[in-house]
Amino acid sequence: MGVYLVQFLTGLASASALFLAASGLSIIFGVTRVVNFAHGSFYMLGAYFGFSFVQMVGGGAIGFWVALLLAAVAVGLVGLLVELVILRRLYKAPELFQLIATFGVILIVQDAALWAWGAEDLLGPRAPGLTGIVRIMGTPMPVYDLVLIAVGPLVLLALWLLFNRTRWGVLVRAATEDREMVGALGVNQSLLFTGVFVLGSMLAGLGGAIQLPKGGADLLMDFGILAEVFVVTVVGGMGSIFGAFLAAVLISQLNTFGILIWPGGTLVLMFILMAVILIVRPTGLLGRPETVGHKAAAGFEQALRPAGPHYKLFVGGLLACLAAAPVFVDEFQLVLITDIMVLALFATSLHFLMSTGGLVSFGHAAFYGGGAYTAALLVTYAASPFELALLLAPLGAGMLALVIGWFCVRLSGVYFAMLTLAFAQVAWSVAFQWSEVTNGDDGLLGIWPSLWASGTQVFYYLALVFCVGGIFLIRRVVFAPFGYGLRATRDSTLRAAAIGIDIKRQQLMAFVFAGAMAGLAGGLFAFSKGSVFPDEMSIPRSFDALLMVLLGGVESLSGPFVGAAAFTYLHDELITFEYWRLLVGSTIVALVLLFPQGLAGAAKHHLGRFLKLEADPEAAAPSPRRKAREA
């Protein structure tokens, strides 16, 4: 009995740090509507700062706690910097830009921490006076855990007082509901946003600092906590502090007890729980429906148009160059171009889902990886020929998308995005943990094409045909009645439903189609590299796709190709540096701030109307955002 009680208390103790981080994310999202991907990085920084401050301030009991508070303040200052320099300029931009920018911050913080504290894991200092062990019904338990159990509810109480007993708290709650109205009543929203962001960052920092004696500090903490924090905020209900607390306890208990029952599957358990809760209560345990009306400003206001004559010439020229490329370039460059084409197809499929479907997926790599694994598993276990495996790759990915999409299309906006991320994480953990079948982290090797297609040149042409064919198919669908219907559901769900479009079915079909196309790209990738690893399904890979779409510009159909090329180039150029994450992260942030329409979008802005790249230059009037910047 004592074992279970202690296990339960351990769960409560680990819930505290999780709750602190999650409440911070939740508060920030509630007011600013920004899902801060860098929140895990703030948590990690809290641990590192705490480690350093404990060393500096000294070992006394008071010094230890002062050091932890100082760490929270320091992280608050980092949050202040991020808000002032980056996010403040992006509040009116589409969600995607904020996400990508905060993803850039993750990379920057990773390298900053590597530079400042080194690659070695740091062993956390122990809390002076609290290093002992108590016995609860005979089972030992660290005293510090009892302190942690108290911290969660104490912070919850402090936050409750802040939000219910101060004017600032009232304004924050009002802004969570209707921030435009708060502004119209004379409250400076910028100050409110900054304050909220700093508070949220401090909570994450404190969370990272108080877990030091238990977990120490390491460079993998950021992504580790991020997934858990997402689950907690989504399960608890975005913007609800009590919900975050409840969910943190629930998830921590699931983890501590789940490890007794199914040691390898805790991650899967966690995400299954999240999926079930979101299907039953789409806004989370204590969450409320999103305020309707704000979300519409997703920023895809410019209609896509069929290609004009000049654009067709341009594409024809590009295709001719690609077809002739093997004559001019060496083998290494040919492989590089193959990679770009495969990634372009992957990015185009995501772009289709986002721009035409209005569905921002954070987990699109699940289908890219799904296609790659379909092909690899067929070759490995069914000794399937290359041709069949390649053709079945999109089918397998499409079926995966059908299952995942069936759950996801019930939600919209941020919840849709987070659920796709959650399912992609499940897919990743299955590939990672089910090593009897997938060979885990060692991957599946020897996935080569048939002899006739194994030459670099032949495979290049094969990839060219499939990628260009896939991209044209996607473009064809955009301008087919199905595409028009999809755009109608994107622009006005209610009106589309009123004219007889089955919204969920339409969105599910788009999801499956995009998944199948990503799967085709994944299949090509598997055969071009001869191997598949779980990395192809991971969150960073999903972000690669988002980044390519962003680089290319969300509003242009040819964008993903430009994005894939730019991405591959950047990746190859920067990866040779020791601090390449810092460079990539800074580049991402700079790009988002400088070119909110992406590279192709920016190029089109400056050259497009001049070169008549679109069918109807009259109608391609500048978007208001662009106009505002010109003014």
Add this chain to the structure above:
Amino acid sequence: MLSVEKIHSYYGQAHILSDVSLALAPGEIVVLIGRNGAGKSTTIKSIMGMVKVTEGQIRFGGDDLMGEPPHRIAQRGIGYVPEERRVFTRLTVLENLEAGRQPARGGAPHWQAEDLFALFPNLAEARHRLAGTLSGGEQQMLTIARTLMGNPGCILLDEPSEGLAPVVVEQIIEVIKQIKTQGLPILLSEQNLYFASLVSDRAYVIETGRIRFSGTMQELQENAEIRRQYLAV
């Protein structure tokens, strides 16, 4: 004291207001009247800085309001009562008033929560209730009270009678008259000519984003042609 001169406003790329001019003098109630979609709310939102105004001039007292963000415009003393009420449903009545509170302003009446509870007895009884649980009429009262907590020097009142029962509309008329006795000028947007005629001194008739008529309320009452052309349903 409030003057709008030849403004042009846009929603995205759609040109909504053309050449709209109007003025509001101390102590008067002016109605902006027109059909659904004529541009009434857009005019009010343009003054508040919530809609992009590309040309023209908006001045209040000595201040130029063009290009200012909404919170600055509110701080200058323009009180905005939005259409569809927009109370903070998850805050109590008192907390809603707190959210509207701004420092006292010279030359404008100073309101405390208790003054407003005297003006709106229904709200006094509901002060600790969540605003989301109030009736439509009570919410309309609350949104007016919330704006008054900002001690404005003039009020923009956007379609206050919309969707309310006649008995509630009568209460709102009383409130508007009360506010007028404090010398606060009000720009009222309204579709209902009868309601407007009970409280307004002057009227502007707006249709498809242009001012079609301006004159005293009596002149509008007597001009059957304007009424038929722009106000008849």
